[in-house]
Amino acid sequence: MILNHTHTIDLFPIAPYTFDVSFHKPDHFPTSDNHWEPGVRWQTMRWQGIPLGLKFENVGNLYQPCIRLSIWSQTPLDPDFIKGLRQELEYRLFLNLDLTVFNQRFGDDPQLGPIIARWRGMRPLNVSSLYEYLIIAILLQNATVRRTVSMMQIMYKHYGTLLEYDGRQFYCSWEANDLNTVTEDELRALKVGYRAKFILRISHAFSAGFDEITLRGQPRSEQRKALLGLYGVGPASAGYILSDVFHHLDEMDHISPWEQKIYSKLFFDVDPEQPVPVEQLTELFNQRFGGYRALAVHYIWEDLFWKRKNENIPWLEKLIRL
DNA sequence: CATCAGGGCCCTG
DNA sequence: CAGGGCCCTGAT
Numbered sequence: 001m002i003l004n005h006t007h008t009i010d011l012f013p014i015a016p017y018t019f020d021v022s023f024h025k026p027d028h029f030p031t032s033d034n035h036w037e038p039g040v041r042w043q044t045m046r047w048q049g050i051p052l053g054l055k056f057e058n059v060g061n062l063y064q065p066c067i068r069l070s071i072w073s074q075t076p077l078d079p080d081f082i083k084g085l086r087q088e089l090e091y092r093l094f095l096n097l098d099l100t101v102f103n104q105r106f107g108d109d110p111q112l113g114p115i116i117a118r119w120r121g122m123r124p125l126n127v128s129s130l131y132e133y134l135i136i137a138i139l140l141q142n143a144t145v146r147r148t149v150s151m152m153q154i155m156y157k158h159y160g161t162l163l164e165y166d167g168r169q170f171y172c173s174w175e176a177n178d179l180n181t182v183t184e185d186e187l188r189a190l191k192v193g194y195r196a197k198f199i200l201r202i203s204h205a206f207s208a209g210f211d212e213i214t215l216r217g218q219p220r221s222e223q224r225k226a227l228l229g230l231y232g233v234g235p236a237s238a239g240y241i242l243s244d245v246f247h248h249l250d251e252m253d254h255i256s257p258w259e260q261k262i263y264s265k266l267f268f269d270v271d272p273e274q275p276v277p278v279e280q281l282t283e284l285f286n287q288r289f290g291g292y293r294a295l296a297v298h299y300i301w302e303d304l305f306w307k308r309k310n311e312n313i314p315w316l317e318k319l320i321r322l
Numbered sequence: 323c324a325t326c327a328g329g330g331c332c333c334t335g
Numbered sequence: 336c337a338g339g340g341c342c343c344t345g346a347t
């Protein structure tokens with residue numbers, strides 16, 4: 001599908017805001033719906049059923065942030081659509097997050113302070129809808145990164161839409177309805193394994209009305225309950241979604257074994273293969289980062305993975321198993 | 323070649 | 336509440 005019509009609008013995040021570390025997360029596995037270069041991110045999006053090609057460009061700075069957003073579409077978009085899209089992106093990109101309190105509170109923390117200074121203005125990144133994020137969460141389960149990438153790619157090939165805009169090609173996600181007529185065997189043929197059942201059950205739930213926007217307005221406990229009610233979603237996936245999709249900056253209910261190893265090294269400087277008990281990690285997070293546990297760990301985590309981009313971190317390589 | 327664990331979850335006992 | 340099984344893949 002070739003997208004020829006363009007609209008351009010400006011988005012104004014709350015300062016401080018930093019474009020690159022907010023739009024590129026070195027620890028996220030690569031998917032063919034987006035591409036980042038310094039100052040630019042291409043990203044497809046399906047909104048109100050319409051496939052869009054987005055291009056975000058940094059035209060501001062830390063204290064006077066501005067993002068120029070170009071929107072490619074197959075047919076012209078009316079102003080109401082653009083308005084709704086703007087609101088949705090402001091939410092998903094967390095542009096209204098005011099980091100002032102966080103920065104003040106942890107600016108003097110011996111570990112977090114220098115990291116905040118380095119990445120000031122960074123916020124978590126999620127451009128996906130809840131449904132799209134759930135698919136990713138399912139594909140992450142019990143798989144290496146390489147396998148997750150290949151499962152995601154084959155799903156895009158079969159059910160996504162290839163978009164061409166700005167001289168580039170990216171896949172755009174499908175909708176839950178699109179899988180209504182797909183059988184478990186068809187999905188299994190794509191080598192997603194037992195996850196086929198999860199993907200279908202979740203897609204059916206969304207087709208039947210499971211609604212992201214409604215959930216946004218509910219308290220975290222209700223959101224968690226609703227997520228855990230989805231077949232194939234357990235505490236790990238629910239935790240990622242509550243922090244990444246629903247923006248709960250203090251979400252830290254579940255620490256999985258591989259995370260436990262990395263946290264043990266980062267916060268206690270012990271051999272990751274002899275990790276400290278989860279309860280001890282939880283206690284440390286509560287004491288030091290209470291109220292902002294997810295955001296604090298996000299800063300430390302991203303700092304580590306940016307470092308990994310530039311230098312070899314042997315202990316980490318062993319743990320992330322590409 | 324065979325075996326096994328992997329960035330979970332469901333189901334059973 | 337602990338533990339087996341699940342699809343597949345690549346590492347050993």
